[in-house]
Amino acid sequence: MSIEQPAPGEPRRPHGPRDPGDAWVVAETGERYWGRFGAAGLLAFDPARGILLQHRVTWSHHGDTWALPGGARHEHEPALAAALRESAEEAGVPATAIRPRLMSVLDLGIWSYATIVGDVTVPFEPVISDPESHELAWVAPDDVAGLPLHPGFAASWQRLRPLLDVRPVVVVDAANVIGSVPDGWWKDRAGAAARLLDAAAAASGRGLPASLLGLPEDLWYPELVVVLEGQARSAPDPAGPIRVVRADGPGDDTIAAVTEQLVADGRTVTVATSDRELAERSRGAGASVIGAGGFRDLLGY
Incomplete structure (x- = not known):
């Protein structure tokens, strides 16, 4: 799922130059969604090791939960490119090691989140390459639901789990x-x-x-x-x-x-x-x- 800037009153995260897409979208009901142009994440699946998950840092929205490497899309950036870029930035995922299988889009009208399910074709070890993760881990599909999941990922996982086959x-x-x-x-x-x-x-x-x-x-x-x-x-x-x-x-x-x-x-x-x-x-x-x-x-x- 996406990694966001802290809400008012939360610790400020370290960051470099911001992309125009790095901003909140606020619904009329007050819900906030990170990514002015939407967001995207990668569900990398290795049959031998499972799903690559990110244990989110405390200061992030829904901190200390588990979700997918992902984040805000750049303007005019395709969802697939955004998911691969964000997963490379956050978890060191080589784009050449992933073969896309499907795209699932949550479209709320004012904001959208695209999940790319990709098969690992070349085994790799994830690397924490920015301050947005407590840890990265391969988790067997049957064990994912037992973790404290980001609410958005928990909802999408129920739909996507059967599609891994x-x-x-x-x-x-x-x-x-x-x-x-x-x-x-x-x-x-x-x-x-x-x-x-x-x-x-x-x-x-x-x-x-x-x-x-x-x-x-x-x-x-x-x-x-x-x-x-x-x-x-x-x-x-x-x-x-x-x-x-x-x-x-x-x-x-x-x-x-x-x-x-x-x-x-x-x-x-x-x-x-x-x-x-x-x-x-x-x-x-x-x-x-x-x-x-x-x-x-x-x-x-």
């Missing part, structure tokens, strides 16, 4: 998505596939609406698996974190096999295709389906 993935029928618009793709199938891969890589950083995946909360950052077939197989790998599967045979069979394996692994799978037969096979395997045109629109491709 949800790992979405979108399997993309590249041939169908590319072929959904007659833009001359047949003249250069590899080039069209490369453009799709680049668009998918860009979208993976922006996230996809929860409604697309049939999931709760606001925004998810699913793994994207793009299946290429035929001449499109020669497209180069994208720069972003996209898994490319190059089918040796019919693309539909490869997509069906990939989908079945992912569902068997406990993943929440969505297949992007408008092929009716493949859509039926995908649903039969336990996946949901989004049409090629709708998925293309999401990518801006």
Whole structure:
């Protein structure tokens, strides 16, 4: 959760130059919320060690409680960037060690707080790098509720705890998505596939609406698996974190096999295709389906 300036009468915290976002937002009812442009925090999840929590200093709002590293957003700063920046400043979290999974936003109209749930991909040791923490600790998910939690984090934890087991993935029928618009793709199938891969890589950083995946909360950052077939197989790998599967045979069979394996692994799978037969096979395997045109629109491709 966010770390705030002390209220009147509380000990004054040490601080450097203040950002314009470092200010209170006061509701008509008198409640105060830290962050003129809202706030964001990081729920870093390491399956081997648990959730990274911050034991807040006494002088902070709801001091001596446990919450997430986080704080006020800068003006025009995306919530994801703010959560990574604040967690780096407060707990030494390397941005390169976190893969975002979902964003949950509490929007009160006058103020908002975005929680980024991120998976730890590279183990690291947190470091208290400013005066805002008594301690930092990895806490097993089942033990979190037993701690004295910041009220805001306690409320969000009830919603987010069940989602730690949800790992979405979108399997993309590249041939169908590319072929959904007659833009001359047949003249250069590899080039069209490369453009799709680049668009998918860009979208993976922006996230996809929860409604697309049939999931709760606001925004998810699913793994994207793009299946290429035929001449499109020669497209180069994208720069972003996209898994490319190059089918040796019919693309539909490869997509069906990939989908079945992912569902068997406990993943929440969505297949992007408008092929009716493949859509039926995908649903039969336990996946949901989004049409090629709708998925293309999401990518801006």
